[in-house]
Amino acid sequence: MKKMNLNLLVLLSLFLFCCKQPAKKDEARQIWTKEEAGEWYGKQKWIVGSNFLPSTAINQLEMWQADSFDTVTISKELGWAKSLGMNTMRVYLHDLPYQEDSTGFLKRIDSFLDLAKQQDIRPILVIFDSCWDPNPKSGKQRDPKPFVHNSGWVQSPGLEVLRDTTKQARLEGYVKGLISHFAGDNRILAWDVWNEPDNPNTSSYGPIELKDKEKYVLPLLQKTFAWAREANPTQPLTSGVWRNDWSADSLLTPIEKVQLDESDVISFHCYDKPEDFEKRIHQLERYGRPMICTEYMARPNGSTFQGFLPIAKKYNVGMVNWGFVDGKSQTIYPWDSWQKKYTGDPPLWFHDIFRKDGTPYKTEETDFIKQITGVQKSS
Template identity: 65%
Template sequence: MKLLRTNIFLLLVTGLLLQNCSIQKPAQTTGRSIWSKEKAKDWYASQNWLVGANFIPSTAINQLEMWQAASFDTATINRELGMAQSIGMNTMRVYLHDLLWEQDSTGFVERMNTFLEISHKHKIKPLFVLFDSCWDPFPKLGKQREPAPFVHNSGWVQSPGLSALKDSTQYPRLERYVKGVVRTFRKDKRILGWDVWNEPDNTNNSSYGRVELPNKVDYVLPLLQKTFVWARTMDPSQPLTSGVWQGDWSSDAKLKAIDKLQLEESDIITFHNYDSGDEFEKRIVWLQRYGRPIICTEYMARGNKSTFQSSLPIAQKYRVGAYNWGLVDGKTQTKMPWDSWDKKYTGDPVLWFHEIFHRDGRPYQVEETRLIKEITSRTNKKP
């Protein structure tokens, strides 16, 4: 009986030790630390006021179609980045994908460099997104499907996909992807920064929720921590970040565990907001307590009262960078509203949800492009 009690005690102690180990941050033996507030502020002060869009060429339905060799469309990329430059935009938020590294790391890096050459020509610095928890959890390489008629983002895919997220034996592959991409471009001045993970705890309830991992966040949270470490060990000269996107950020006590991790590990603070100007401003004020530069990496959903007219002047007031969702109407079909997953549409909406331009370069609303051009030219006017 004494031996049994001793064994039970040892098992309990071992369990507690393992539990404590599981919540500790992964060791970081090389690379750099999180930027100080002063370094982050100095970096931000050296940038023009950052205004741009979440970019994918109109000929691509998702990240894979954008970057794979057979569909990498430099002509469209060049033309559409020219549209962005014409209204004063100086940055784009651009999504990558882990499967692209597995498929052809050398070719992928070459295409990234080509994209950077085109971007640089148009005086645009991209913010690259490494991982993304939104939309289809079953990404597949090769030819991508055609868009579902009149459905918002019907072909966008997650990275990593569900199978990789739940399978820790694939994490070394994900580590090679993160480290490989960041190592290759860690000193590249054409790159603004690295958005480590987009909306990491998004469970896509309105679209793919029924097939998502029921405990998805339990897998994402430790992997997000690892991803920050993997990227930081490559000693990038550019900032790392991951944007908070839902919930109450007004005090530390109200933060979810994943929000806390995102905010504490980020060199610069980023967030999403698709609400009215008042809500947009409130969120900025909440995040000011961190004493770091702030950038909104997603906003502008006309049907949700998030517009350029309501939010962009507020971003200018606080010198908060701003990336709206969507540049040119195309295969992502994000001019359709979010509810197109639940409600059947048989034609284009009268009010576009996202996007700024038609494919032929015509603005969707001239007053919007006029405002963007006027406000960026005034704010970023050279002395």
């Protein structure tokens, strides 16, 4: 009997010892629990920022390639963000600069993060994107097409890689190499794994887009989340839903289900009216996770700072509007500029907050942002 008790004690001791051991370094971390996500979010200030591209860049490649990486403009424009009380910027990366010079690309990201930190800004970094031109090419980027919204923005990965699985091995190296390099970096707020993965770009590049795009994206989206977790980031992972009804599992597309089920914190886009924005929040509340609206603000649609930010503050939803400085991306023009000819500024800017010289497009907007973020007290 004593011998049996001794054996039981030994087994119990071994069990407790094993339970205390940390996960092996090469083991992927799990999706955060709701409690872990809530704990992380509770440590953050109310998240407010913009989607950021320096005004001197037409797309992600021009922002990040060595010969056009413009730290002077980046630093200046991030300073304008800080002046509004913004504490994040959502910034798109691209797989091609990593493929061509991973060391240099990572160094440039590191420099960007230093510039952001100087302004108390912690970016959300976007890894892949399915919007606009499906044929990205490195090197000198084309000039903007006059008066056309995002006339030079490019997808990552491009169409050729997306449809040919034999070319996707390097994407695993990109995702793991990128995230593992910055896995414990407190300068980064979050990783946005894939922007609008199922966007068909019907109104712009529809005729040359990949047919049945969702069929190609779905398995790669699943792999991307897995690769990202294998890099063990301390920052949360997310991918934002952007269309349809999200109020029940039965209504979700396969891609939306992956986005919502695999995200540590929930993110979404809304360019509709304030009442629609509030409805979107309620549709996603059932997940019990923190929420960040990573795209909004299209003035002619009724999506505005004054309309959305008070609702977001009420529900403690993070907010990241589209567009910051009127520049080569030309997002002051609406989406319909791909079909409708414009010859000058639109009657009402679609996106963006500042002109190139740093003056606000609408001072009542910038004053409102300052007041709601606490930079400037209301009189």
